[in-house]
Amino acid sequence: MWDYTEKVKDHFLNPRNVGEIENPDGVGEVGSLACGDALRLTFKLDENKRIKDVKFKTFGCASAIASSSALTEIIKGMTLEEAEKVTNKDIADYLGGLPEEKMHCSVMGREALEAAIAHYRGQKPVKEDFEIVCKCFGVTDREIIKAVRENDLKTVDQVTYYTKAGGGCGQCHPKIEAIIEKVRKEMEKEAPPRKLEKKRLTNLQRIKLIEETLGREIIPALKADGGDLDLIDVEGNKVLVALRGKCSFCPSSGFTLKQYVETKLREFVSDDIEVEEVRP
Amino acid sequence: MKTVYVDNNATTKVAPEVLEAMLPYFSELYGNPSSMHFFGGQVQKKMDEARAKVADFLGADPSEIVFTSCGTESDNAAILGTLDSYPEKRHFITTRVEHPAVGNVCSYLGRKGYRVTELSVDREGRLDLDELREAITEDTALVSIMYANNETGVIFPIEEIGEIVKEKGIPFHTDAVQAAGKIPLNMKKSTVDMLSISGHKLHAPKGIGVLYIRKGTRFSPFMIGGHQERGRRGGTENVPYIIGLGKACELAKMHLDEENTRVKALRDYLEEKILEKIPNTLVNGDRVNRLPNTLSVSFEYVEGESILLLLSDLGICASSGSACTSGSLEPSHVLRAMGVPFTAAHGSIRFSLSIYNTKEEMDYIIEHLPPIIQKLRDISPFWKDYLRSQGRG
Structure with missing residues (x-):
């Protein structure tokens, strides 16, 4: 049995805004009988271009019905510009979460909304311009890319849970994997370099923090390889250490020091730290 | 809330008589049947009696009964144990509608380099025996075909199949997990070489199964260990459960008539009323x-899934072949193999009864199911489209 939240159960047993609006301003239809779920979303705007009324009809499981119901509650009263920003995660969050395997239900909600807004604006359904990756469920690369970006997905299974892509014959798994890799590379590039705000430290605080970091982050890892390290002195941003145990005669100790100890100390103490080895 | 349990192909209630028979073997009678002393010996004796009851139920000889931990183990042992005995043969025949206990073993064998033939079924879930005849080759090591399907209840003509298979001298296994206790089985007059059953489908507890192995059948043990089960399945016997299964088989034999009269009549009544009340x-x-x-x-x-959860909300326990209930995205492989259209495959519900069900329970379902279907159809975008297409929108 699925572990549905009380909110999912409530929206499934008592769905809000069921039906179809006569002469709607926007209609969005996604899914199909073959896929096992489908959603038809209709909305009407008021004079201020806000969503005055919105109704849904859904064929699908409990979480599909609950996600549709939640979506209508979320967007009622929004402008289309606001509604456009609603993500599948917002829908899932509104319901107190969905089982991961069921996240595609929230994605279906977001897609129907997108389609309905495009319909209102007289745009063509976006699906046509893109390549269908999963032929079993008719999922495009665009949908997969969007799900990966918005939900920080890492595996093919996750993409299946969120978009259904890859849930049928499985032939498209290599393609999905390639898309994940490409998108994640792009995401890494775009992400602003992580800049940790570090407080200005007094000398004493700095030494204390260095000691703590060595003890917590660095020495245990060295010990695991039979090595050890002693803190000899701190001169401004220069940290003098001596290697012990196996580290003291390890040919890669130069690498150990520079790459490992310095990175850690820069991460936890200060960006300008330089590590120097003192020969005993 | 009352519970109406109509999911007996998933599992069944342990019969009170079965539980009662088992209890002493959890407490005072804890001896190991293999021991030399009287304390183990008395348990051995009771276990032999249970084996005889199971054998009697299947029309088999007690020496042909091997106790296992479940139906899945029986299936795995039968298939892998036979293939191991015929290492030179690399072909295996089964059907597209098997339980995963056989179906996924096939996928595994496929990956191991076996050639696997999966026989298709027609719209009614029936096999084409000519397809079987054509599939058999010199290289065929084993044919494994289920006795009755767990999702639809369709019974395959196992004896006819067995004749075709045995004519070619090929070992024949059948997964009879759903058939046992519901239709008569008699191994004395059968062409079957190996047959799997599971305790919890016939009012014994979960965790006990049987593999019937006809005398003279080549078989390598799947579970390697001690001399138990005549060397065909190592591991200390699960005594309380074996005693329970003995009792359950005794009861199942007794209730077989009732299954085919009273229970069948209840099922037919439920079917008739559902078809009558729900378009x-x-x-x-x-x-x-x-x-x-x-x-x-x-x-x-x-x-x-939506139907099941609304039924469940009223205490009615059934199951579905829909995609969403399993966590997979496609509807049941059985319905797909039968070519059930998608309009219907996603909305399938299985009711499976037992001797513990009553007419009142059927009436309770018949009363509550139509409004549930109507409610979901009112939410479904396709229902109105359908009515419109019929000129009724």
Whole structure:
């Protein structure tokens, strides 16, 4: 049995805004009988271009019905510009979460909304311009890319849970994997370099923090390889250490020091730290 | 809330008589049947009696009964144990509608380099025996075909199949997990070499199964260990459960008539009323050759998980072949193999009865199911489209 939240159960047993609006301003239809779920979303705007009324009809499981119901509650009263920003995660969050395997239900909600807004604006359904990756469920690369970006997905299974892509014959798994890799590379590039705000430290605080970091982050890892390290002195941003145990005669100790100890100390103490080895 | 349990192909209630028979073997009678002393010996004696009851139920000799931990183990042992005995043969025949305990073993064998033939079924879930005849080759090591389907209840003509298979001298295994206790089985007059059954489908507890192995059948043990089960399945015997299964088989033999009269009548009543009260409903599978307790129905334009949860909210426990109930995205492989259209496959519900069900319970379902289907059809975008297409929108 699925572990549905009380909110999912409530929206499934008592769905809000069921039906179809006569002469709607926007209609969005996604899914199909073959896929096992489908959603038809209709909305009407008021004079201020806000969503005055919105109704849904859904064929699908409990979480599909609950996600549709939640979506209508979320967007009622929004402008289309606001509604456009609603993500599948917002829908899932509104319901107190969905089982991961069921996240595609929230994605279906977001897609129907997108389609309905495009319909209102007289745009063509976006699906046509893109390549269908999963032929079993008719999922495009665009949908997969969007799900990966918005939900920080890492595996093919996750993409299946969120978009259904890859849930049928499985032939498209290599393609999905390639898309994940490409998108994640792009995401890494775009992400602003992580800049940790570090407080200005007094000398004493700095030494204390260095000691703590060595003890917590660095020495245990060295010990695991039979090595050890002693803190000899701190001169401004220069940290003098001596290697012990196996580290003291390890040919890669130069690498150990520079790459490992310095990175850690820069991460936890200060960006300008330089590590120097003192020969005993 | 009252519970109406109509999911007996999933599992059954342990019969009170079975539980009672088992209890002493958890407490005072804890001896190991293999021990030399009287304390183990008395347990050995009772275990032999239980084996005899199981054998009697299957029309077999007690020496042909091997106790296992479940139906899945029986299937795995039969298939892998036979293939191991015929290492030179690399072909295996089964059907597209097997339980995963056989189906996924096939996928595994496929990956190991075996050639696997999966026989297809028609719209009613029936096999084409000519396809079987054509599939058999010199290289065929084993044919494994289920006795009755767990989702639709469709019964395969196992003896006819067995004759075709045995004519070629090929070992024949059948997964009879759903058939046992619902239709008569008699190994004395059968062509079957190996047959799997599971305790918890016939009112014994979960965790006990049987593999019947006809005398003279080549078989390598799957579970390697001690000398138990005549060297065919190592591991200290699960004594309380074996005693329980003995009792359950004794009861099942006694209740076989009732299954095929009273239980069948309840199922037919439920089927008739559902078809009468709910439009656009169809029965999945051959209605003639079908287990007396099973009813698989599809409600068009609605989805199975939603139906199940609304039923569950009223205490009614059934199951579905819909995609969403399993966590997979496609509807049951059985309904797909039968070519049930998507309009219906996603909305399939299985009711499976037992001797513990009553007419009142059927009436309770018949009262509550129609409004549930109507409610979901009112939410479904396809129902109105359908009515419109019929000129009724």
